[in-house]
Amino acid sequence: MAEVLGRYSNQGAAGVSARTVRDVASVGIRDAPWEAPTLVGHTRVSRILAAEMDAIVADYRGGMGCVLLSRKYGIGENTVLARLKEAGVDVRPQGYLEPDTLLEMARLRSEGWTLAALGERYGITRQTVAARLKRSG
Numbered sequence: 001m002a003e004v005l006g007r008y009s010n011q012g013a014a015g016v017s018a019r020t021v022r023d024v025a026s027v028g029i030r031d032a033p034w035e036a037p038t039l040v041g042h043t044r045v046s047r048i049l050a051a052e053m054d055a056i057v058a059d060y061r062g063g064m065g066c067v068l069l070s071r072k073y074g075i076g077e078n079t080v081l082a083r084l085k086e087a088g089v090d091v092r093p094q095g096y097l098e099p100d101t102l103l104e105m106a107r108l109r110s111e112g113w114t115l116a117a118l119g120e121r122y123g124i125t126r127q128t129v130a131a132r133l134k135r136s137g
Helices: 002-009 013-026 050-061 066-073 077-086 099-110 115-122 126-136
Strands: none
Touching: 050 066, 050 077, 066 077, 099 115, 099 126, 115 126
């Protein structure tokens, strides 16, 4: 305590407040170590196991987009892209869709599907769906 308070650690008037601070600070000190907090939402330790990385690469090569991969594995989209590049995978352009997929997407949109539902189905954002449909006419 004296190291923290320095010259104010004597037992004079300042010493009374120093004792009060010490007493208040010591209340609630735990003997057991703190438990790690539970992570909520999309937050996750960015370390990815080798087996999990193999699955991510296989899913990506199978046609899954980064949005779906990030949701499936609980990591950020940028982390997915970075790990794919580290693994030597040729990354498709952002929001890339096969021509057949684009035709199917246009058909589903004309049937009343929302942009969000289409984005969820194809693993892209609703903004990307809107842009691709607008570009294709």
